[in-house]
Amino acid sequence: xxxxxxxxxxxxxxPGEPWYHGRPQLKRGExxxxxxxxxxxxxxxPALWPDEDCIGRCNDMTYDFMCERPELVRGMAYLNxxxxxxxxxxxxxxxxxxxxxxxWVSQLCDDPCVDPLAEALIELDMPVLLHVFYKSNSVYGDxxxxxxxxxxxDRYPDLKIIMAHLGGDVYHAMRxxxxxxxxxxxxxxxxxxxxxxxxxYDMVGADRLLFGSDCPIDAAPALGQILxxxxxxxxxxxxxxxxxxxxxxxxxx
Amino acid sequence: MIDFNCFIGTWAFYPTFxxxxxxxxxxxxxxxxxxxxVSSLKSVTYRDYFFxxxxxxxxxxxxxxxxxxxxxxxxxxxxDIVKHGIENWDIAAVRIVPGFQGYKLTDTRLExxxxxxxxxxxxxYITLHMQDDRNCYLVQNVPPAKEELCxxxxxxxxxxxxxxxASMGELENVEKSLLAHPACFFDMSGQRNRxxxxxYLSRPMQERLIFGTMAPILxxxxxxxxxxxxxxxxxxxxRIKTGADFV
Numbered sequence: 001x002x003x004x005x006x007x008x009x010x011x012x013x014x015p016g017e018p019w020y021h022g023r024p025q026l027k028r029g030e031x032x033x034x035x036x037x038x039x040x041x042x043x044x045x046p047a048l049w050p051d052e053d054c055i056g057r058c059n060d061m062t063y064d065f066m067c068e069r070p071e072l073v074r075g076m077a078y079l080n081x082x083x084x085x086x087x088x089x090x091x092x093x094x095x096x097x098x099x100x101x102x103x104w105v106s107q108l109c110d111d112p113c114v115d116p117l118a119e120a121l122i123e124l125d126m127p128v129l130l131h132v133f134y135k136s137n138s139v140y141g142d143x144x145x146x147x148x149x150x151x152x153x154d155r156y157p158d159l160k161i162i163m164a165h166l167g168g169d170v171y172h173a174m175r176x177x178x179x180x181x182x183x184x185x186x187x188x189x190x191x192x193x194x195x196x197x198x199x200x201y202d203m204v205g206a207d208r209l210l211f212g213s214d215c216p217i218d219a220a221p222a223l224g225q226i227l228x229x230x231x232x233x234x235x236x237x238x239x240x241x242x243x244x245x246x247x248x249x250x251x252x253x
Numbered sequence: 254m255i256d257f258n259c260f261i262g263t264w265a266f267y268p269t270f271x272x273x274x275x276x277x278x279x280x281x282x283x284x285x286x287x288x289x290x291v292s293s294l295k296s297v298t299y300r301d302y303f304f305x306x307x308x309x310x311x312x313x314x315x316x317x318x319x320x321x322x323x324x325x326x327x328x329x330x331x332x333d334i335v336k337h338g339i340e341n342w343d344i345a346a347v348r349i350v351p352g353f354q355g356y357k358l359t360d361t362r363l364e365x366x367x368x369x370x371x372x373x374x375x376x377x378y379i380t381l382h383m384q385d386d387r388n389c390y391l392v393q394n395v396p397p398a399k400e401e402l403c404x405x406x407x408x409x410x411x412x413x414x415x416x417x418x419a420s421m422g423e424l425e426n427v428e429k430s431l432l433a434h435p436a437c438f439f440d441m442s443g444q445r446n447r448x449x450x451x452x453y454l455s456r457p458m459q460e461r462l463i464f465g466t467m468a469p470i471l472x473x474x475x476x477x478x479x480x481x482x483x484x485x486x487x488x489x490x491x492r493i494k495t496g497a498d499f500v
Contacts, residue, residue, distance in 0.1 A: 032482040224475025
């Protein structure tokens with residue numbers, strides 16, 4: 001089966017082991033699991049509220065990789081909606097061929113500062129990938145939860161939204177967004193919870209679920225979660241690549 | 254291939270969709286797993302776990318699955334239940350879940366349990382994590398600290414130990430103690446979240462790895478994928494799959 005990874009990262013300027021920078025792990029996913037496309041954003045882990053310069057350097061890094069491996073890499077422009085130049089940065093990256101936007105923890109996703117971006121993305125017919133997590137033990141920056149996604153989805157029903165990480169806690173998140181047809185969900189970044197994808201599938205069906213590794217995290221947990229499911233190969237293919245293919249309009253590229 | 258770390262029963266916090274031995278066997282069969290060392294999820298949260306252990310025994314007694322009893326050594330009847338399991342249920346090992354149940358490996362009542370296990374040459378499973386710790390709401394898992402775990406391993410060289418669902422970071426922390434121990438092992442279920450999960454472990458560490466999935470709490474297929482795709486010596490893969498050094 002083909003595999004498109006809807007949620008992968010390069011990491012900017014991070015010290016530490018090479019695997020954590022992203023590229024070796026992306027190569028590994030390509031070689032070991034046969035991942036054919038990566039939807040990549042570059043983030044700066046320590047910078048929870050990155051300034052314009054930091055955002056620019058992140059997206060430059062993604063762009064370099066897009067140019068180097070155009071058949072493999074699709075760029076997701078990383079933005080901080082608190083920065084004044086957000087729409088200019090978006091325009092620049094769209095002109096470079098980026099296919100979507102990634103928002104991390106620099107704003108709650110239903111904050112009014114997101115509204116101009118949401119309206120621009122509807123105009124461009126581009127999806128936004130939202131980091132979403134609900135934790136019992138910590139909160140990371142302005143970390144969105146499923147109720148924030150629901151607010152944004154209700155406010156902009158024509159905006160295509162990808163809620164990352166199964167909402168960070170699938171049992172907390174899925175029921176909140178299940179009636180929002182414009183919200184897709186990726187299974188990146190989990191610890192590989194056995195029943196998680198079955199629960200997500202029961203909530204929203206195969207058409208709104210996407211495979212994502214959250215590279216540099218290894219792809220095996222997220223891939224295993226989908227392969228474990230007792231569903232048809234056709235439905236697994238939707239999660240593994242067809243939904244991403246459609247959402248990111250690969251037929252037009 | 255044997256799954257040395259799996260469960261049946263109801264998990265108190267969310268549905269697992271795999272609760273019976275037949276459901277577990279079907280999940281295993283789909284992944285080429287032919288048998289398992291199985292514990293009861295109910296016993297992790299029951300106060301008197303005799304009931305859930307008896308239920309587990311009844312469920313697996315006519316199968317090729319072996320009984321891994323889960324206990325809280327602080328329960329006054331713990332040793333009685335373990336002895337009952339040895340005499341009547343042919344238990345293969347005993348599991349503890351200290352971080353989830355809220356006690357230290359230095360608890361003297363655990364020492365009493367270890368004495369019984371040594372007398373009967375039974376392994377001790379130390380489960381470091383159950384579900385994703387980020388999502389523990391009613392019960393917050395606090396896994397043993399590095400020094401606590403190292404000290405326990407160092408002082409129990411005559412007890413066979415299996416570390417279940419230990420993260421790569423936790424294994425790095427205890428690697429020296431683990432390798433100095435004659436029979437301390439760890440399982441596949443924690444091998445994730447970084448590059449080179451198994452293939453980048455040192456050869457001595459690979460020889461301490463056995464196949465265990467934490468099914469159905471964690472994805473079974475994910476554990477299998479590592480063995481299928483990574484560059485690991487075939488003889489090591491065989492040792493991992495059969496647990497040849499553990500049993």
